[in-house]
Amino acid sequence: MTKIKAAVFEDVKQLEVEEIDRPVIRPDEVLVKLKACALCTWEQRVYVGVNKVQFPFIGGHEESGIIVEAGDEIDSDLWQIGDRVVVGLLTSCGHCENCRTGHEGSCTNFSYENRVGGLNIRGMGGLAEYLAVPVTKLFPIADNLSYEEASLTEPLSCVVHSLDTAEVALGDNIVVIGAGIMGAFHALLARQRGARVIISEPNQKRRAFMAQLGFHELIDPKAENPVVAVKQMTQDKGADVVFDTLPISSVAEQAVQMAAIRGRIILYSSFHPDTPVAISPHTLHRRMTKLMGSANSYSSDFFKAMKLLNNGNIDVKPFIAGTVPLAKITEGMQQALNPEAYRIIVQMNR
Template sequence: MSEKMKTAVFTDIGQIELEECNRPEAKGNKALVKIDACAICTWEQRVYTGVNKVEFPFIGGHEIAAHIVALGENVNKEEWAVGDKVVVGATLQCRNCFFCKSGNSQSCDHFNHSAHLEGMPHKGMGGLSEYMLVSPDCMFKYDKVTPQEAAIIEPVSCVVHSVEAAQVQMGDMVLVIGCGIMGLLHVEIASRQGASVIVSDVNEERLKIAKSMGAKYTVNPKKENLAERVMEITKGIKAQVIFDTTPIASVVEDAFQCVSNTGKIVLYSSIHPAKKVPFDPGWMHSKSIQMIGTANSNDRDFVRAARMVSEGVIDTKPFISEVYEKEDIKAAFESAVQGDKFRVVVNF
């Protein structure tokens, strides 16, 4: 008779409940991991609120810290052992398309949040469960930090990818718009690249946190004109790199006023609701402006993010706003969707 496990299942908009199902068994080139903690990303929050459309029932969760409890017979035993602490990521790429094969699996042509993972009772990313089957391709070792801190490694990996896509250089003036968890991680990582970081947010408390994480300048656009302040700070040159971490279309237009000649604007966040933004192609051409979209992360990003968090280069403790047990999954989501937290983490 199969062992059982609990998994949290979205059954409708605003509805999530624990369901008992069969626990999968490690076999072939798959490891069975016991999930210790899973953070609730804005992606899952939007499933809960109905902004992201999925087919119910659906299993969310992709910011995952776990440990290996069993190895399939074909898993490389020199690299992996029962007890290894791992973060699980990069599970949604097909690993077969042109983009995956050319080292850009974060932009996989078949990236699918609603895939049906082996061993799971329903479609979805699977991290809000007690156990899951994982290919070694999708496991990345961590140590020295708690599972709750390690659950934030996935967001860190996405920001590592973003900062590298922008090719932030030592001495750059960087503007980060938005001081949510992703904005603050951009502050930390860009400042460690040798950039001088300006942050913009209407929340004074979060501006203070940004300062403590390495921001040199803070701007509240409700109280000051952002473009004028950036001109003043940079002595008229403006910012070489701008990271827009907000979901608001009009903020993209604000960024146009703040970018320097030869500068880059990185659209880190998805835009909700989706809306077109007008721009002047002549200006973009004449000033050599680059617009870059970035989403997700790849294996290389995960390896380095796991190392940075394990070694304390990036401290993820400040981003853990609340921790809930799996039995309180609905309360965890109700808290997360209030929008006043960084990450709510669920222990499994």
């Protein structure tokens, strides 16, 4: 059997480049030669042991590449060898009730540990050199978009989903808590929708970066109470929408407190540890607050994110903090763990 290389998590803080069997496509699949895979916070949490998985495990779910083989059943009018694509394998089964009712982001068979891409190791597969992919999980890349930029389609698609869930409208007062890459994407998309964007971020370098991107209503939650600051900036009304992108439970409590009447709060981040917080149910009732979670993205969100990137509506180049070849995956992971690095991208087959 032909072998390919892949970065495999063998244990906590043990990431090895190994030879595995090259995937074999079914008639309804294409073989994608991957070119780039971004190291998401999720994989970083696997690496440090916060996200528990069964080892060995292949991570990577923000990937792009080129079609090098097509199965017999592939419609050549739609997909051809040589097409550059984003692969969105981290989606859904297509069979469960949630998938079939248009809520694939809540797929009940979803697991990061499913075997995908024709690989013989569990995991999402983006850190392998090749994947077998059903065409329903492919999204076309414009000629002028690099593989590195395209690899950020998945995180952008999750933010598209979050913005749609919050129903961000023209003129809304938006607060984004946390200006990591996900917070920054929320800020950019909310501004594009005609909202006013206030950002709360304790890290000075991240605040400076957001200022460079043209965001000037910045709160340092270490220097001032962010709830009081938001109230002051909104004539005591509070925010129409609060996006909480930090994994800290106490911040979720603040997010609720800074929301306006009929405010919408999106808990976007996962929480580590998942400590319960105090929220006044009566206040939620009286103020008609909508408190919602947003996780994952749908195929429709991928298409929207892909269009934003392909059409140049959003520029993700400033978020690419560095690239490493697959052989230097551990170095790349170390760089990715720096909270000031937005995305480190692993390059394959170059």
